[in-house]
Amino acid sequence: MMPLLSITDLRVGFGRNPEANEVVRGVGFDLAEGETLAIVGESGSGKSVTALSINRLVDYGGGRITGGSIKLRRADNSVFDLLTATEPQLTKIRGAEIGMIFQEPMTSLNPVLTIGTQIEESFRLHRGLTGRQATAAAKDALDRVRIPDAARRLEYTPNQLSGGMLQRVMIAMALACNPRLLIADEPTTALDVTVQAQIMALLAELKRETGMSMIFITHDIGLVAGIADKIMVMQGGEAVEQGELNQILDHPQHPYTQHLLHAVPHFASGRATRSDGRREQDKGTEPALKVDGLVVRFPVKSGFFGRASGAVHAVDGVDFDLMPGETLAIVGESGSGKSTTARAILGLVRSTRGTFSAGARKAAAEQSALPVQMVFQNPYASLNPRLSIASILAEPVIATGGRVNAQTRTKMAALLKRVGLPESSLERYPHEFSGGQRQRLCIARALMLNPSVVVLDEAVSALDVSVQARVLELLVELQREFGLAYLFISHDMAVVERIAHRIAVIYAGQIVEIGDATSVLSEPKHSYTKKLIAAVPTIDRRREHFELDTRQVPSLVRPLGFEPEPARWDEFGPDHRARVEA
Structure with a gap:
């Protein structure tokens, strides 16, 4: 029997000439019923674009599938070709047979509509429920994801719920019509470890109850070890390695998989704490x-x-x-x-x-x-996009009444070199740097005032x-x-x-x-x-x-x-x- 989902030689490009700007190149895998596949890789590896291509949502983001095939086996065992499907056909598939949970619930939910209204929409569209029937179904959906006091929460707007609760609402919406395939795109990245563990527990429990298949997209290999059956590792738009969970984690073959496993911080219950760096303090030393x-x-x-x-x-x-x-x-x-x-x-x-x-x-x-200086969480939001790096590094000096002179410029260049960036960076702007480079710039700015x-x-x-x-x-x-x-x-x-x-x-x-x-x-x-x-x-x-x-x-x-x-x-x-x- 054909797998629930079969993808062969998938290619996806962007821009006016998508064939020349492919970000997913030749990805293929099979997913059986009740199986969980984890797609892991860093930002830009193509994992989210692959997921969005499965139900053709990539079409709305300027992307185009340039080659390959995506076939879904439906409940009646007929084979449905998602690449040749019309928009009305896809509308019936999305939500009903393929559910999706996005990474950031605050941008996925309408901020001016109540939670109940947004959950009811799925029941109205796919099951034809209206009025009290739709409201009762929405309450049942919240009960299913273990949200306490579900009837009252239906009247809440998204800003009244915590991040963990909002992600449960997103799961409730995705599972409203009992899809046979659930795609979870970094569903726990923005959550605390305890809330993350609860979301993983919820997904595992719902998977056992419904027997659905799941594609779980993440950059945290440690996270998927607890839930995945198979892993596919992506780099530069290609699947560089895939196989059974234990095989990938214990005997990785590709250098990039080995690099990812080495880079992930492995929690060792205190055995890996730093033994260097902290100086033996004299009794008279003042605290910093x-x-x-x-x-x-x-x-x-x-x-x-x-x-x-x-x-x-x-x-x-x-x-x-x-x-x-x-x-x-x-x-x-x-x-x-x-x-x-x-x-x-x-x-x-x-x-x-x-x-x-x-x-x-x-x-x-x-x-x-x-x-005291501060380095904030989001390097994209903490650098002014209209200022050059030289102006950004000069801000702390100017704010404290100093002058930007030759000595200041020398210090800027020295700090940039120290954080691993060239002096030519001074004339560039934040959008010209990667996330890691931007955070290095934030560190350099924090050190400008010693x-x-x-x-x-x-x-x-x-x-x-x-x-x-x-x-x-x-x-x-x-x-x-x-x-x-x-x-x-x-x-x-x-x-x-x-x-x-x-x-x-x-x-x-x-x-x-x-x-x-x-x-x-x-x-x-x-x-x-x-x-x-x-x-x-x-x-x-x-x-x-x-x-x-x-x-x-x-x-x-x-x-x-x-x-x-x-x-x-x-x-x-x-x-x-x-x-x-x-």
Whole structure:
């Protein structure tokens, strides 16, 4: 019997002459019923274009399939040729027989329509349901993906749900009509490890329930080890290697597959933490950064007159020391308060109370003016596209009252060379650089004022694994050379293990565990730390049975005047302590 999906010699091009501008060249594979194929590769490898070509969505993005065949075996065992299908025929196939989950739910959902309206659309189109029937079916779809209080959530708009919840809504929409094939294009890339684990658990459970086939597109090989049956590795628009899961992971043949497996940060439960770099501190050494009693609260207003009725306790009593030449990683889920902590230190968010000090310099929380610089998560958004690189690097100097002179230009050239970019880059613009190069430019800009502390807010999470590895190596080298202290904010425990000397775990605005990286990762004491570590994907966990956890992060909204109880700590060695749990 023919496989559920059979692709032969697929070729896809873009532009006015697509044959001369092919980005997918000769890709082919078969997918059996109930089978999961993982397509892995870095940005630009052609994996997403391949997925979009299966249901001909690539036609809407300026692409054109220039050769090959895509054949789908339908429920009645007839063979359907997707390349010769008309648009009305494709409309009946999409959603009904081929479902798709996109990477970014906020751009895939209509921001002005309720969740219920958007889910009902699929039932109206493919099943002919209307009115209460469509609403009941939409509620059942949300129940199916384990969204609590589904009836009320139907009235929500996308901005009222978290990233993990939105991705569940996207899964509910994709599975609304029980498709026989589900294409998931990087469905967990923007999610925290715990939410990512829940999405993977949900997909695995739904796959068992329905027997559907799945194509899972990702750049994280460790992630697919828990769910895939087969892997196809793509590079430069070609499938360079494909085969059974164990064969690819244990005995990769192609150099690019070997490179990908080597570049992926492998979580080793604390065995791979850094043993270099952190200097033995003299007793009298001042911390590069000291944070005492940091509190950040945002008012919640209600009523006709907009009076404050409570406050969001985003950060609630955070304390830590960061020594020169040391990397302190702050880890936690989205909404835990880690980025708010960093922004408060930089004065980008107004703090309620607390103090900061850097060496001999001290500032109240509300007027931070310390020698601290920041590298943001998205290198595409943090560089002004209208300014040349010379102007971008000059911005910190001008902002602090300095002048751009020959000495400044010399420093720019030296920093560019240090981050691996030529001096000629000064005259170019951000769009002329790759993602990894742009992040190197952001690092160079952060070093223009000789800071003692650099805050890295998810600075490598948007990068491919091999680019990520090179940027991490650069950060370690710069730390050794300049004695920099890093405040490294991340939700990726494998990356944290590779770069951190110490770790602070933050949950619901409070540090719940802090200490030496090896100790925290190998012997976690707080239940939340254990949960974070248990959710880390690794290539050693093959076809793992993910446990679905529908518990929600507690609300951080508190009534006016509420103050938390003083923290109580248990000590687990000279540099490891955890908050006593209630």
